[in-house]
Structure formats: structure tokens, C-alpha cells
Amino acid sequence: MLDVKAGDEQSFALLLHRYRSPLVNFLYRMVRNREQAEDLAQEVFLRVYRAREDYIPSAKFTTWLFRIATNLALNSVRDNRYQRMEISLDAPVTTDAEDGDEKTMDVAEKHPNIEQHLIEEARRKMIRLAIEKLPEKQRAAVLLHKYQELDYGEIAKILQCSESALKSLLFRAYETLRVELAPLVAQQARP
Amino acid sequence: MGCGRMEKKIMGYVDGRLKEGERLEMEKHLSTCALCQLRVNEFRAVDVLLDEVPMIEPSAAFDVRVWARVAAEPGKQSWWAWFAPSPRVAFAASMLVLAMMWLGSRPAEPPLNASEVETINQNMPVLENFDVLSNFAPLTDLPQPVQADEGSDTNQNQQM
16 A cells, blocks of 8 residues: 555555455445445545555554445445335335345356255355344444454454444344354254 | 353354463353353354355456546645646746846837926926916817706706
8 A cells, every 4th residue: 555655556456456356245245236336346446546645554454445445335335225215115016025136156066956056045045135134333343254354453443343342243243143044053053 | 251251252262263261261161051052053153154155256347447437536736736847837937038028128218318308397387387288279279178067957957
């Protein structure tokens, strides 16, 4: 980032290359919409670029980056919630709430038959839905902890809370996931 | 350690991030509390399940869009930029210098000679005398000024 600050565009390209995938995935899991996640990730990079001259390396770059991303995601989730509340009054009733599901990559060799493939697809969907149902701050805590592998101190800075509050957030999130995913958890936890 | 204190420690234990002393304390508690042991197992199961969520790849146009937005950013100018050479300022400054040089290069008016000064001094009392000027023949040919105020007053009186 210090090279970017010095006006080195190649360093910005490196930042883009290194962080685009973690950012898009984090934002996708936060806002549940791929297009919106990419828009937000672009906004994060733009803010990094804008702030390059004022950047002071007081915290880890990753912490700063995900703090921008988390704030954007939380605002977006709140905006979407109000938008959905407005739309839902006139929206047609759909029987399948998962119409907008993203299709993920198939790994053919891992699925010897279609039945097993469908079971695994349903399983992944269940896990994803359980994550999506978490309150947004708990969701952000889980995503940063599980997928970005940041330490508690960094996550606490990103979420602007104490480490103790973060541990409570994670505990409550895992409790909810444990209940939501009870059938899968029971299979997994079976000795 | 009681079950109530598990809340703050359990995630660290599942992650393997507890300090040695805390970990031993936790294991001591777990060996006597089946409920907490079950919760630890279930949290570990949740952790494994979360690994099953697939990653997505950013679209092919992602980088292009970022660069396009970066390119559309207006350049940020600091106050030092005031000192940076600007074509408009340079043009204006050179025009000013040229104008000053042109004015400076014009020939100065020749000074008056003694006879001209004498003539002016002779005429000065005449020019300063109002009576002489008001009766000066060429000026009497000029049209008399209209006395608008008097005329309008007369009309108003007639209307009344």
C-alpha cells in the first residue's frame, strides 16, 4: 500500500489481484447477490485508491481493507432490507425463495451419480442459507473469522467492538448455526 | 471453570487459539461436563460444515471495471499545484509583459518650449474667468440648456 501511495500503479494492480477474490466472496456472502457484491468490491478498491495519499500504516492493511468492505456491506444490507420491505407489498408470491440462487462450480469427479450430487447441492444450500439468516454483524464476524482467517484483534477492529464482544458474537452465531444445521451437525458430530 | 464461562472461551478452544493455561482449564472442565463437551463437538462440526460453502470467482470484467473507475477519478491537487506551470497562467503572464514592454517603448511627448509655456501662462487668467468664458462668441452659438424643472412646474400648475 505504501508503494501505491507513492503513485505506483503496478502495486495497485497487485493489491487488486491479491484481494479481489477474498473481497468478492466476503461481500457475496454478506449481501447475497453476486452483481451487488462485485459493485461493492469495486467501490472498496476505489476508496483504497482515493485514500492512497492519506494512508497511514497504523493498522494492518487487511484490517483497513475489510473495515471498508464491512461498512459498505452492512450499509448495503440495511438498504436492501428496507428496499425488500417496500417491494414485498406488491411483489408476487413465489413458492421457491431460492429463485435467485447462484450456480456454483460443479466438481464432476466428486459426484459419481446425480443423486449424490443433488444431496450435496442441497446440503451446501442449507449451510449457505443458515449463514445468510444470521444477523448481519454475527454474519460478518463468522465470515471474517472462518474465511479470512483474521485474528480476534483484527476482526474486533473491523467490527469496531471489543474482543470480548466479538467472542460473544461468534459464540451466538455458532449457537444459531448449530441449531439451524442440527441434522447436518448431528451427522458430522457423530463419533 | 463453570459452564457460564465457556461462552467466551469455547471459540478459542475450537480454533486452537487459547493460551496453554486456558486450554488446560477448559479440558479439565470438559472432562467433567458432558453438555459442554457436546457443544464443543457440535461447534467443531459447524466449523467443518462451513468449509463446504464453495468460493465464487470474480467475473472476468471485474479488473477492467475497477481500472475504468480509477481512470474516471479526478486528479487530486494539493496546494503545491498552485506553483505548477499552467499554460493559461503562462500565456496571461507573457501577454502582460508584452503589453508593458510596448507601453515602455512608446516615444515620450517632447517637453514644451519656453514660448509655449509663456502662452499658456498668459491665457490662464482668461480660462479661469467665468464671465469672459460665458461671453465668448463661439460659445454663444451653442443651444441654450432646457430648464426642465420650470416647464414641468408650469404644466402641473395649469392642470391643477
